[in-house]
Amino acid sequence: xxxxxxxxxxxxxxxxxxxxxxxxxxxxxxxxxxxxxxxxxxxxxxxxxxxxxxxxxxxxxxxxxxxxxxxxxxxxxxxxxxxxxxxxxxxxxxxxxxxxxxxxxxxxxxxxxxxxxxxxxxxxxxxxxxxxxxxxxxxxxxxxxxxxxxxxxxxxxxxxxxxxxxxxxxxxxxxxxxxxxxxxxxxxxxxxxxxxxxxxxxxxxxxxxxxxxxxxxxxxxxxxxxxxxxxxxxxxxxxxxxxxxxxxxxxxxxxxxxxxxxxxxxxxxxxxxxxxxxxxxxxxxxxxxx
Amino acid sequence: xxxxxxxxxxxxxxxxxxxxxxxxxxxxxxxxxxxxxxxxxxxxxxxxxxxxxxxxxxxxxxxxxxxxxxxxxxxxxxxxxxxxxxxxxxxxxxxxxxxxxxxxxxxxxxxxxxxxxxxxxxxxxxxxxxxxxxxxxxxxxxxxxxxxxxxxxxxxxxxxxxxxxxxxxxxxxxxxxxxxxxxxxxxxxxxxxxxxxxxxxxxxxxxxxxxxxxxxxxxxxxxxxxxxxxxxxxxxxxxxxxxxxxxxxxxxxxxxxxxxxxxxxxxxxxxxxxxxxxxxxxxxxxxxxxxxxxxxxxxxxxxxxxxxxxxxxxxxxxxxxxxxxxxxxxxxxxxxxxxx
Numbered sequence: 181x182x183x184x185x186x187x188x189x190x191x192x193x194x195x196x197x198x199x200x201x202x203x204x205x206x207x208x209x210x211x212x213x214x215x216x217x218x219x220x221x222x223x224x225x226x227x228x229x230x231x232x233x234x235x236x237x238x239x240x241x242x243x244x245x246x247x248x249x250x251x252x253x254x255x256x257x258x259x260x261x262x263x264x265x266x267x268x269x270x271x272x273x274x275x276x277x278x279x280x281x282x283x284x285x286x287x288x289x290x291x292x293x294x295x296x297x298x299x300x301x302x303x304x305x306x307x308x309x310x311x312x313x314x315x316x317x318x319x320x321x322x323x324x325x326x327x328x329x330x331x332x333x334x335x336x337x338x339x340x341x342x343x344x345x346x347x348x349x350x351x352x353x354x355x356x357x358x359x360x361x362x363x364x365x366x367x368x369x370x371x372x373x374x375x376x377x378x379x380x381x382x383x384x385x386x387x388x389x390x391x392x393x394x395x396x397x398x399x400x401x402x403x404x405x406x407x408x409x410x411x412x413x414x415x416x417x418x419x420x421x422x423x424x425x426x427x428x429x430x431x432x433x434x435x436x437x438x439x440x441x442x443x444x445x446x447x448x449x450x451x452x453x454x455x456x457x458x459x460x461x462x463x464x465x466x467x468x469x470x
Numbered sequence: 471x472x473x474x475x476x477x478x479x480x481x482x483x484x485x486x487x488x489x490x491x492x493x494x495x496x497x498x499x500x501x502x503x504x505x506x507x508x509x510x511x512x513x514x515x516x517x518x519x520x521x522x523x524x525x526x527x528x529x530x531x532x533x534x535x536x537x538x539x540x541x542x543x544x545x546x547x548x549x550x551x552x553x554x555x556x557x558x559x560x561x562x563x564x565x566x567x568x569x570x571x572x573x574x575x576x577x578x579x580x581x582x583x584x585x586x587x588x589x590x591x592x593x594x595x596x597x598x599x600x601x602x603x604x605x606x607x608x609x610x611x612x613x614x615x616x617x618x619x620x621x622x623x624x625x626x627x628x629x630x631x632x633x634x635x636x637x638x639x640x641x642x643x644x645x646x647x648x649x650x651x652x653x654x655x656x657x658x659x660x661x662x663x664x665x666x667x668x669x670x671x672x673x674x675x676x677x678x679x680x681x682x683x684x685x686x687x688x689x690x691x692x693x694x695x696x697x698x699x700x701x702x703x704x705x706x707x708x709x710x711x712x713x714x715x716x717x718x719x720x721x722x723x724x725x726x727x728x729x730x731x732x733x734x735x736x737x738x739x740x741x742x743x744x745x746x747x748x749x750x751x752x753x754x755x756x757x758x759x760x761x762x763x764x765x766x767x768x769x770x771x772x773x774x775x776x777x778x779x780x781x782x783x784x785x786x787x788x789x790x791x792x793x794x795x796x797x798x799x800x801x802x803x804x805x806x807x808x809x810x
Contacts, residue, residue: 210607210615214622217683221625223648224637240648281528288525300526305803307533310541311792313746313765314785317772318544341536348529402630404747405765409773420632424751427636434640445633452628 224445227438235435250439253430257422259414267418269332271400274339275393278347281340283389286351287377291360308345316409323410330416338406343396350395354388355381394451401448419444544789547782554776569783579767579784586743586763589674593681594738598731601686605693606719620691627687635751638680642666670760673753677761680748685741689734696727729806736799740792764788 227235229246254260288294289301319338320329328334358381366376404420411417426440548570550556551563573579604623608616629637642649644665653661667673700723708718724731746765749755755762755770762770765788772781 206607206610207612207615210611210619213604213607214619217619217626217687218622220634220637220641220683221629223641224633227640236646238646238651240646240651281532284525285529288522292522292525294522297522300530303530303533305800306796307537309740309792309796309799310537311744311765311789313744314768314788314792315540315544316769317778317781317785318540318547320772321547321778322540322543337532338536341532344529344532398628398630402632402747404632404751405769408750409769423632423636427639432643432645434643434646437636438640441633441636445628445630448630449625449628452624 221445221449224438224441227435228442230435232433232435236432250435251443253433253436254426254439254443257426257429259417260422262415263417263419263422266332266416267401267420270336270339270418271397273336274343274400275396277336277340278343278396279389279393282344282347282351282392286348286355287381289348290352290355304345304348308349310342310345312342313405316405319406320409328410330411330413332416335407335410335416335418338410339400339403342403343399346399347392347396350392351385351388354385354392357388358384391455394455397451398448541789544782544785547779548786550779550782552778552782557776557778565779569780570787573780573783573787582762582764582767585674589678589763590739590743593678593685593742594735596678596682597685597689597738597742598735600682601689601734602693602731604686604690605697606723608690608694609697620694623687623690626683627691629684631684631747632751634680634684635748638676639752642676667753667757670757670762673757673761674749677749677752680752681742681745684748685738689738692730692734693727696730697723700726729802732802733799733806736795736802739795740799743795744788744792764791 226242226244228250229248230241230244231247231249234241234244285300285304289297289304323329323331323334362380362384363376366380367373371379402420404424407418407421408424411421423440423444427437430436549564549566551565551568556563604619608619611619641647644650644663644667647666649666650661650664653664666676704722704726705718708722713721743763744765745763746769749761749763750766750769753761755766759767759770764784768781768784768788771784772778
């Protein structure tokens with residue numbers, strides 16, 4: 181009752197709540213689950229920092245002096261920087277292309293009325309579910325005929341089409357969320373359609389563009405089947421293949437393998453956490469109010 | 471409208487922004503009614519004519535060249551004999567339906583089909599059950615504990631596939647793997663140097679654990695986002711009526727999130743059924759081709775055995791099965807769209 185009169189801070193509420201068996205079980209369960217889900221990531225990270233002799237033990241070591249030796253081994257591999265460059269070229273190229281192409285298409289779908297609009301929405305939806313993993317054989321034959329095996333541009337284009345439907349779909353939502361009134365107001369104030377788009381919609385889209393492109397980045401960064409099939413030459417491979425081959429190349433040097441995994445996972449983990457904090461929500465909050 | 475956003479959320483790639491999409495639940499509503507109410511005012515001023523077509527042309531063109539054309543080529547390839555000889559001489563040998571009849575009469579093919587279907591079914595059932603349970607748990611946790619659990623889920627979700635496969639190989643390593651140590655510590659015998667990848671079945675069990683671990687966060691976090699949209703008065707009403715937790719779930723939560731459940735289930739079926747990297751990178755489909763699922767089977771028939779025509783036929787049959795599942799998925803999505 182007093183909780184209703186005083187403004188209850190969460191802490192006050194908590195101290196008042198009796199510690200029931202259910203509450204304990206609930207929190208304990210959550211804690212166990214959290215450990216289970218985070219453990220593989222933690223184990224990758226900690227193994228990557230362990231000196232060799234503390235990895236090759238029957239009983240795992242939990243306390244150790246961190247060393248960067250494994251990272252030296254991992255990055256010292258032949259062509260490591262080629263793989264990094266290839267990975268970045270392919271992913272960033274694909275995402276930028278997709279953004280430009282998708283922005284145009286999603287604007288048309290979200291804002292313009294034209295014959296065949298519904299059909300295009302349907303095509304985008306279906307393309308989103310394209311089973312790329314099972315299309316590798318055909319893609320290989322096509323690339324082979326056109327001398328596009330081991331080609332970074334070809335891979336970039338494939339990844340571009342892979343992330344395109346998703347990009348169109350999400351941007352469509354973001355554009356639709358910008359009230360038409362804002363655009364109209366800009367036009368009344370003397371903007372042309374193009375200006376209205378550039379000065380009004382585009383700035384409001386920034387968070388949407390960012391989160392969409394980051395998810396596109398993750399998809400392309402993760403891709404495995406296509407590159408495995410198409411780019412067999414060392415010089416044209418990406419970090420994805422480097423990581424899968426690392427294990428075989430280095431036998432049981434798990435420390436270096438885990439360092440390689442960490443290096444591969446880190447950009448995505450950072451992007452993900454970044455997304456959570458910055459890019460989510462609130463995009464039109466200021467514009468729509470009032 | 472909630473549904474549209476769920477479609478948006480869930481229809482993305484495996485790493486689709488569940489949270490982001492959960493939040494984008496706000497956009498569609500504003501667009502939905504507007505589209506119905508405002509066409510005369512908002513749209514008439516817009517230029518009609520060729521502009522929309524010019525805007526969508528690049529997207530359609532690139533999808534036609536790099537998605538539709540490969541699909542068509544895949545169908546054509548499946549009617550060709552394309553073994554080592556034809557592969558090298560680059561000649562085209564048509565064989566009609568030979569590849570298909572060969573496959574459909576092949577016991578190995580059916581073994582892989584059954585394996586893939588069972589593997590997918592078990593996986594999706596586990597993912598949905600555990601994901602839902604964790605989603606419900608998240609909804610009932612205090613603020614701090616919820617943050618801890620969501621963060622842990624986030625890490626598992628964000629982990630790149632190939633990295634997580636590598637880590638799982640290390641966790642389940644025969645000699646120094648931490649799982650063998652854990653089993654010994656828990657008092658099980660026979661885990662001194664237990665080989666977790668000894669058979670195709672055991673390998674698939676590890677892949678299953680990996681897939682469940684990696685997919686549950688998506689379901690759980692989306693589930694939680696969906697739960698927060700259910701008004702607390704519904705729970706209170708259920709509580710007042712003396713409903714048990716189980717009954718509250720079936721009477722309040724499930725009906726409200728039914729479309730979420732359906733859509734997510736179908737998405738998971740599609741994702742798991744066509745999963746390639748996890749299965750292949752874990753043990754290359756081995757040992758003895760015992761952990762091959764359909765996509766891996768197609769790859770190995772082609773690249774490993776030099777039967778590209780047969781491989782193309784396998785992928786077409788896989789795509790046909792996927793389309794059967796997808797048709798349900800699209801029916802669901804379109805139904806929701808119409809409700810807008």
